[in-house]
Amino acid sequence: xxxxxxxxxxPVSTYxxxxxxxxxxxxxxxxxxxxxxxxxxVVEAQKFFQQSGFSSTATAAPTVTKGSAASDPYYDLxxxxxxxxxxxxxxxxxxxxxxxxxxxxxxPTIYDMHFNDQRTESDMTGHQTITTYAIYAFGGVESDAGRxxxxxxxxxxxFLDRDRDTLPFxxxxxxxxxxxxxxPRPNCDPANTWDARCIEWDTNHTGSPxxxxxxxxxxxxxxxxxxxxxxxxxxxxxxxxxxxxGNNDNNG
Numbered sequence: 001x002x003x004x005x006x007x008x009x010x011p012v013s014t015y016x017x018x019x020x021x022x023x024x025x026x027x028x029x030x031x032x033x034x035x036x037x038x039x040x041x042v043v044e045a046q047k048f049f050q051q052s053g054f055s056s057t058a059t060a061a062p063t064v065t066k067g068s069a070a071s072d073p074y075y076d077l078x079x080x081x082x083x084x085x086x087x088x089x090x091x092x093x094x095x096x097x098x099x100x101x102x103x104x105x106x107x108p109t110i111y112d113m114h115f116n117d118q119r120t121e122s123d124m125t126g127h128q129t130i131t132t133y134a135i136y137a138f139g140g141v142e143s144d145a146g147r148x149x150x151x152x153x154x155x156x157x158x159f160l161d162r163d164r165d166t167l168p169f170x171x172x173x174x175x176x177x178x179x180x181x182x183x184p185r186p187n188c189d190p191a192n193t194w195d196a197r198c199i200e201w202d203t204n205h206t207g208s209p210x211x212x213x214x215x216x217x218x219x220x221x222x223x224x225x226x227x228x229x230x231x232x233x234x235x236x237x238x239x240x241x242x243x244x245x246g247n248n249d250n251n252g
Contacts, residue, residue: 017076038096039104045092046109049073049130050118066121074119074128084123090130091232093225094153097138098146098179107149110157111174115166131235132157133228137215145179147214152178154209159201168209169197183208 051066069077159168184207188198215221
């Protein structure tokens with residue numbers, strides 16, 4: 001989804017179940033300009049997964065028809081019959097400089113998508129949640145606030161709630177301004193204090209979320225995107241997405 005503050009410029013369903021070239025073209029021809037309304041864009045993505053309409057002036061008809069194999073990410077056409085796929089894993093790849101400056105802070109929505117069930121209709125058994133991967137890019141002069149925000153979105157959008165306290169370990173409430181959450185966290189600093197519970201979001205023992213990447217140039221961005229896709233593919237093939245243990249089980 002490319003969102004410029006007033007409408008979606010890349011309708012999601014245009015590229016559902018189409019060729020890889022179409023996905024790549026959607027990325028390559030999305031022009032970055034103007035402000036950074038990340039919070040609003042994330043809300044649009046949530047509404048797509050919920051199939052609940054869009055907030056923007058984009059035409060929702062081609063992309064929102066709940067229960068339709070043509071547009072709903074949790075339904076497919078099998079031998080001419082529309083069937084539900086409630087155990088399907090869902091992901092967002094967020095590429096940004098983290099310096100959101102229009103609309104709401106994206107962190108609460110990203111947390112809600114990851115922690116809470118997004119589909120409650122009867123044929124959506126289990127819990128449908130979304131994991132976010134964050135790539136910090138386009139920063140020019142590096143911004144601590146932007147990087148902080150992107151790391152927060154990764155942690156809150158991808159943690160595994162092993163201690164069942166509803167939050168990534170050693171992280172404040174999701175209502176905290178994302179740009180002000182500093183990294184590494186006090187008890188998750190590999191060079192100093194390290195608590196085993198940090199593995200909820202830092203599986204690589206680096207002080208950063210496992211699903212956070214940084215790209216300082218075009219080649220680095222291409223590598224980051226490839227690594228993200230590889231990580232997602234590994235989770236899908238193993239059936240073990242980083243979901244919230246205390247809240248759901250998405251294996252299927």
